[in-house]
Amino acid sequence: MGNKNVLIIGGGTAGLSAAVELAKLDIHVDLVEKSDFLGGHAIGYTCKATRNTCVKCGACMVEEKLNHTISNPKIKTWTGSRVRTVSKNGRFTAKIDGRPKYIDPDKCTNCRICFDRCPFPGGILHGYSPNNIPYYAINPEKCRYLKDKSCGTCRDECPETAINLDATSTEYTREADAVLVATGFQPFNPEDKPYGYHRFHNVVTGLDLERMLKNAGRVKRPGDDTVPQRIAFIQCVGSRDSKRNHLWCSKVCCASAMRMARRIKDRQPEIDITVFYMDIQTVGKDFEQFYKDAREDLRMVRAIPGDIYEVEEQNLKMNVLDNTTHETLEEIFDLVVLSIGITPGKDNGKLAELLHLKLTGSGFIESGDNAASATNTGIFTAGTVRSAMSIPETIASAGSAARQIAKYLRPNPS
Numbered sequence: 001m002g003n004k005n006v007l008i009i010g011g012g013t014a015g016l017s018a019a020v021e022l023a024k025l026d027i028h029v030d031l032v033e034k035s036d037f038l039g040g041h042a043i044g045y046t047c048k049a050t051r052n053t054c055v056k057c058g059a060c061m062v063e064e065k066l067n068h069t070i071s072n073p074k075i076k077t078w079t080g081s082r083v084r085t086v087s088k089n090g091r092f093t094a095k096i097d098g099r100p101k102y103i104d105p106d107k108c109t110n111c112r113i114c115f116d117r118c119p120f121p122g123g124i125l126h127g128y129s130p131n132n133i134p135y136y137a138i139n140p141e142k143c144r145y146l147k148d149k150s151c152g153t154c155r156d157e158c159p160e161t162a163i164n165l166d167a168t169s170t171e172y173t174r175e176a177d178a179v180l181v182a183t184g185f186q187p188f189n190p191e192d193k194p195y196g197y198h199r200f201h202n203v204v205t206g207l208d209l210e211r212m213l214k215n216a217g218r219v220k221r222p223g224d225d226t227v228p229q230r231i232a233f234i235q236c237v238g239s240r241d242s243k244r245n246h247l248w249c250s251k252v253c254c255a256s257a258m259r260m261a262r263r264i265k266d267r268q269p270e271i272d273i274t275v276f277y278m279d280i281q282t283v284g285k286d287f288e289q290f291y292k293d294a295r296e297d298l299r300m301v302r303a304i305p306g307d308i309y310e311v312e313e314q315n316l317k318m319n320v321l322d323n324t325t326h327e328t329l330e331e332i333f334d335l336v337v338l339s340i341g342i343t344p345g346k347d348n349g350k351l352a353e354l355l356h357l358k359l360t361g362s363g364f365i366e367s368g369d370n371a372a373s374a375t376n377t378g379i380f381t382a383g384t385v386r387s388a389m390s391i392p393e394t395i396a397s398a399g400s401a402a403r404q405i406a407k408y409l410r411p412n413p414s
C-alpha cells in the first residue's frame with residue numbers, strides 16, 4: 001500500500017498512535033496539528049511512578065509515539081496548521097493553512113538561547129517534549145517584533161540564524177485516500193464554578209498540576225512559590241454535572257488525581273493530601289490494589305465542597321458536608337487542585353460541518369467509518385474526539401481506526 005496516503009487531523013495521542021500504526025502498514029501519512037507542538041494534552045503529563053514502580057499512568061507511551069512519529073520517513077508532520085477545506089473526487093483534496101514558521105526546524109538545535117534572552121515574559125513558548133523540534137515557538141500574542149517591530153533579540157542572538165520574524169503564512173494542498181479525525185478534547189474550564197479558579201492564586205487544575213510536576217518535579221504554590229502543607233483535590237469538576245448537561249463521567253480523573261497525589265507524597269511526604277469525591281471510577285485490573293494502597297497515603301472524603309473562599313496567607317477555606325458521616329466540616333487548605341473533566345473539542349462543530357460528520361447529543365463526534373454502521377465515506381475518527389477515554393484506550397482506539405483504514409484502502413480482489 002506504499003502509494004496510499006492518509007490525512008490525519010490532530011497530533012495528540014490518537015493522531016500520533018494512528019500515524020505510527022499506518023506507517024507500519026506501509027501507508028503514508030500527513031499529520032496536521034494546529035498547535036506548534038505535537039503530543040496533545042498528554043505530552044504535558046508527568047510520569048507518576050512511586051517508589052520507582054510504574055503505576056501505568058500512560059504518560060511515557062505518548063512520548064514513545066511522538067518519538068516514533070518524528071523518526072518515521074513515511075509520516076510528514078505539519079504543525080501550526082489547519083485544514084481549511086476538504087473535497088472528494090475519487091481521492092480527498094485538502095487545502096491547509098500553515099501559520100508562519102518563525103523558527104526553522106532544520107536549523108534549530110533547541111539550544112534555548114531564544115527562550116532565555118527574550119525580554120518579554122511569554123514571548124517564546126516551549127513544548128513539553130524535547131522530541132518536538134523546534135522545542136520553542138514565537139508567541140504571536142506576546143512577541144514585540146510582531147506587534148511593533150521594537151525587538152528582535154531572539155533573531156539577533158540565535159547562533160544558527162534559525163529565526164525569521166518576517167516569515168509569512170503558507171497554504172498547501174495535500175491529496176489523501178482517507179481522512180482520520182483525531183482532534184481530541186477540550187479540558188473543562190472551571191472559571192464559572194465557585195472555586196475561584198483564576199481568581200485565587202492557589203487554585204489550580206489537574207492539568208496545571210501535571211505540567212508543574214513535569215516541569216519542576218515538585219509541587220509549589222503558584223501564589224508565593226512555597227511548598228504547600230495541605231492540598232485538597234476536588235473530583236468531578238465539570239463531569240457528571242447536570243446543570244451543564246455534562247452527564248458523562250470523564251473516566252480518567254479519579255485515577256489521575258490519586259496517581260498525582262501519591263506521586264507528590266512519594267517525593268514530599270510531609271504534605272497532607274485530601275481527595276473529595278462523589279464515587280470512585282475504577283480503571284484497569286490492578287485498580288482495587290491501587291485504591292487500597294492510595295487510601296493508606298491519602299485522606300479520602302466522600303463529599304464535594306461548596307464555595308471556596310480565600311483567607312489569610314492566600315489559603316483556601318471551604319465547607320463540606322461529608323456524605324458518609326453527615327457532618328459539616330470547615331476545612332482550610334493551602335493549595336486546591338480541581339480535577340477538571342474531558343469535554344468535547346472546540347473545533348468539533350466546524351469539523352463535523354467540513355467532513356459531513358454527526359455530533360452526539362453531548363457534542364463529541366460520532367464514530368465515522370469505524371462505526372458498526374460504516375458508510376464507506378473514507379472518514380474515520382479516533383481518541384477523545386469521540387468520547388472521554390484514557391491514554392491506553394486512546395491508543396487502542398487509534399490502532400483500531402488504523403486497521404479499519406487499511407481495510408478500506410485495500411484494493412478489491414478482482
Ligand SMILES: Cc1cc2nc3c(=O)[nH]c(=O)nc-3n(C[C@H](O)[C@H](O)[C@H](O)COP(=O)(O)OP(=O)(O)OC[C@H]3O[C@@H](n4cnc5c(N)ncnc54)[C@H](O)[C@@H]3O)c2cc1C
Pocket residue numbers: 009010011012013014015032033034035038039040041042045057058059081082083182183184185186187206207252253255256259339340341342345347382383384385389390391392394
Ligand atoms: C486533567 C487530566 C488528566 C489526565 N490524566 C491522564 C492519565 O494520567 N492517564 C491517562 O491514561 N489519561 C489521562 N487523561 C486523558 C488523556 O489526556 C487523553 O486520553 C489523551 O490526551 C487523549 O488524546 P487525544 O489525541 O484523543 O486528544 P488530545 O490530547 O486533546 O490531542 C488532540 C490534538 O489535536 C489537535 N487539534 C485540535 N483541533 C485541531 C484542528 N482543528 N486541526 C488540527 N489539530 C487539532 C490539538 O491541538 C491536540 O494536539 C487525563 C485527562 C485530563 C483532562
